Amino acid sequence: xxxxxxxxxxxxxxxxxxxxxxxxxxxxxxxxxxxxxxxxxxxxxxxxxxxxxxxxxxxxxxxxxxxxxxxxxxxxxxxxxxxxxxxxxxxxxxxxxxxxxxxxxxxxxxxxxxxxxxxxxxxxxxxxxxxxxxxxxxxxxxxxxxxxxxxxxxxxxxxxxxxxxxxxxxxxxxxxxxxxxxxxxxxxxxxxxxxxxxxxxxxxxxxxxxxxxxxxxxxxxxxxxxxxxxxxxxxxxxxxxxxxxxxxxxxxxxxxxxxxxxxxxxxxxxxxxxxxxxxxxxxxxxxxxxxxxxxxxxxxxxxxxxxxxxxxxxxxxxxxxxxxxxxxxxxxxxxxxxxxxxxxxxxxxxxxxxxxxxxxxxxxxxxxxxxxxxxxxxxxxxxxxxxxxxxxxxxxxxxxxxxxxxxxxxxxxxxxxxxxxxxxxxxxxxxxxxxxxxxxxxxxxxxxxxxxxxxxxxxxxxxxxxxxxxxxxxxxxxxxxxxxxxxxxxxxxxxxxxxxx
Numbered sequence: 001x002x003x004x005x006x007x008x009x010x011x012x013x014x015x016x017x018x019x020x021x022x023x024x025x026x027x028x029x030x031x032x033x034x035x036x037x038x039x040x041x042x043x044x045x046x047x048x049x050x051x052x053x054x055x056x057x058x059x060x061x062x063x064x065x066x067x068x069x070x071x072x073x074x075x076x077x078x079x080x081x082x083x084x085x086x087x088x089x090x091x092x093x094x095x096x097x098x099x100x101x102x103x104x105x106x107x108x109x110x111x112x113x114x115x116x117x118x119x120x121x122x123x124x125x126x127x128x129x130x131x132x133x134x135x136x137x138x139x140x141x142x143x144x145x146x147x148x149x150x151x152x153x154x155x156x157x158x159x160x161x162x163x164x165x166x167x168x169x170x171x172x173x174x175x176x177x178x179x180x181x182x183x184x185x186x187x188x189x190x191x192x193x194x195x196x197x198x199x200x201x202x203x204x205x206x207x208x209x210x211x212x213x214x215x216x217x218x219x220x221x222x223x224x225x226x227x228x229x230x231x232x233x234x235x236x237x238x239x240x241x242x243x244x245x246x247x248x249x250x251x252x253x254x255x256x257x258x259x260x261x262x263x264x265x266x267x268x269x270x271x272x273x274x275x276x277x278x279x280x281x282x283x284x285x286x287x288x289x290x291x292x293x294x295x296x297x298x299x300x301x302x303x304x305x306x307x308x309x310x311x312x313x314x315x316x317x318x319x320x321x322x323x324x325x326x327x328x329x330x331x332x333x334x335x336x337x338x339x340x341x342x343x344x345x346x347x348x349x350x351x352x353x354x355x356x357x358x359x360x361x362x363x364x365x366x367x368x369x370x371x372x373x374x375x376x377x378x379x380x381x382x383x384x385x386x387x388x389x390x391x392x393x394x395x396x397x398x399x400x401x402x403x404x405x406x407x408x409x410x411x412x413x414x415x416x417x418x419x420x421x422x423x424x425x426x427x428x429x430x431x432x433x434x435x436x437x438x439x440x441x442x443x444x445x446x447x448x449x450x451x452x453x454x455x456x457x458x459x460x461x462x463x464x465x466x467x468x469x470x471x472x473x474x475x476x477x478x479x480x481x482x483x484x485x486x487x488x489x490x491x492x493x494x495x496x497x498x499x500x501x
Contacts, residue, residue, distance in 0.1 A: 006039040006105035008096055012123055013114035014078065015055075018147065020062045022178075024116060026418035028063055031072045031187060031211065035423055039103045044080040045092070045494075050076045081120050082418075089130035096132070107140035117149055120164045133167035137314075143425055145174045149230065150434070153450065154443035161436045174425045175434040179240040181417030184376045186432070188247050188349070189261075191374070197429035198372075199252070199465065201353070203328045208369055210248065211350040211486055214241050214338035218345070219289065219300060219466070220316070224307035231314045233286075236338045238446045243434070244268065244376075245334055248349055249324055258431035269360070269441035273323040277452050280459060284449055287317035287471040289341035290463045299341070299466040312463050315339040315453075319474035334475060337485060341466040346488040347376040356364055371486070379492040381405040403492055449450025 009027070011019050030036050044055055055078035063069060079095055081088045100107050109132065113120055124144070127133045134142040144164065151157030164173050179185055192199055201207070214236055220227040226236070246265040253260035275283050291301035302308060302316050317339030324334070351372040373383040383403045390396040404445050424432055453459055462471035478484065 002427060003110055004037045004423065006037045006103060007108035007110055007426060008041045008099055008114065010041060010045065011045045011112045013043050015046035015048050015050070015058070017112055018114040019044065020058060022418045023112065024059050024062055026416055026422050028072050029416070029419050030423060032068055039105045040075055041099050041103060043078045044076065044078045045286055047080065047082060050078045051082065056266055066471055077202070080370065083122050086126050086129060089126040089132070093130045093132055094241060100232045109140070110143045112145040112146065114147055120146060120160060124163055124167050128167040134169050134172045137293050141172065142168065143172045144168050145176055145425055149234060150175055150439045151443065152234060153165060154440060154447045157268055157439055157443045170436060171430065174430055176421055177209060177243055177434050178421065180243055180432040181421040182376060183252065183415060184380045185244060188374055193252055204330055204332045205379065207331045207332055208352045208354045209335060210352065211335045211337070212241055213346060213488060214346055215312060215342040215344060215346045215488070216340045217342060219341050220302065220308070222304050222306060224305045228308050228312055230315045232316055232318050232338060235317040235320055237320070237336065238442050241336050241338055242442050244349065245336070249329055251328070259431060261431050262435050266438050266441060268324060268434065269438055269445065271324050271326045274443045277448055280449065280452055283321045283477070285316035285319040285462065285474045285477060286453065287339065287407050287462045287464045289466045292466040301466060315461065317464060317470045319470065319477055321477045326428055333479065337470065337474065339470050342469055343467055343492045345378065346489050346490065349374040351487045361451050375492050378490070379405065381492045383492060387422060401426065405492065
């Protein structure tokens with residue numbers, strides 16, 4: 001990867017959890033590998049009374065590898081800033097001008113909005129008034145990273161985009177989705193388009209159905225207040241899982257430039273078949289985890305979590321059946337399942353190929369479809385399931401598998417998604433970031449479901465015990481009674497077998 005241009009990296013919410021857990025550690029790892037610009041400054045912004053030394057102390061506690069810590073922290077400084085105080089933004093401009101003169105580099109500024117979504121608008125408006133935005137630049141570039149959620153519905157997403165585009169060009173806005181930064185999600189594209197074996201089979205003629213699972217083993221923890229206003233549809237489906245679906249389903253781009261790749265993804269979002277709201281439970285099931293007592297130990301249900309209102313109907317689980325109205329995927333169901341308090345933290349895609357048209361071997365009638373499993377996390381890798389003859393007389397067919405682990409490619413651990421994504425934005429590459437039309441298209445698809453849940457009390461909210469694979473009602477989505485969810489094993493070396501916990 002090329003060396004980025006000299007620049008100043010400004011973090012709104014510089015004392016927050018995201019900065020401590022993800023942003024600064026990712027920048028530090030890139031620094032260790034020599035990937036940051038030759039002249040680079042990190043400015044943390046916040047309301048707390050810190051000086052440079054006390055601010056740097058935060059990260060000494062959070063980063064385990066201390067080998068180059070002291071040199072790295074020389075790049076880090078702190079400025080106190082109140083988001084709703086316009087004068088503070090003019091003071092910020094003076095400070096950045098001072099840093100620019102010190103470093104003798106172009107005025108390349110990257111602003112990271114690591115704050116709550118209610119602050120996005122005020123920050124961008126004040127950046128504009130202070131002359132710090134892209135459309136007021138005279139030298140160098142101005143780029144903006146926006147954390148999710150990108151709105152809470154289609155209307156608010158459009159309003160947010162309108163605000164951002166008043167002060168920044170679309171090419172300078174980077175809506176970050178850390179799932180797209182995962183090495184294994186990117187490798188789905190390489191797997192599809194770098195191999196002549198699979199792409200000819202990647203269509204309705206050979207694929208029966210596709211599953212996408214995003215399972216989390218933890219509950220909402222201390223985020224009960226925020227989560228109850230969001231729910232799992234907004235938190236996981238509208239962004240992460242629809243992005244994975246588009247990566248699986250998109251047409252081959254003409255080239256691997258950012259516009260070509262993102263154009264193909266938007267085509268998928270625009271081709272999503274609308275859910276029949278009058279028969280919503282034929283296509284969408286929502287659930288909520290409940291109290292579980294095991295061996296005398298209690299695992300909280302959602303309603304027992306801190307700051308969750310009594311009687312809340314917020315979903316912690318969503319299962320969906322999705323169709324794509326285009327030539328390649330017509331009639332192929334995509335089954336999405338995601339939830340909290342499931343048995344393990346696993347993200348994977350399972351491609352179910354069609355069965356052979358004629359069963360030559362009696363024992364093969366009960367053999368499952370050929371399956372291709374793309375494991376995103378953990379134990380990242382790929383498994384292919386197929387039938388083989390058992391040794392001995394006759395033709396007894398047994399499911400076997402071949403597996404590959406990404407750890408076989410390198411002795412190093414896979415880089416964190418933020419490491420790649422932050423380098424991309426420093427280099428001006430938006431390929432792995434969400435574009436405004438993609439965000440709005442996803443909201444247009446999800447919005448009618450959320451509105452129906454809000455207004456129609458007859459729609460079920462199904463309970464499932466903490467630690468299970470969700471409500472049993474989710475199995476109703478399958479069109480074939482012989483089909484069921486593939487419950488992923490924590491380890492890919494389980495040969496792709498169904499882990500029914």
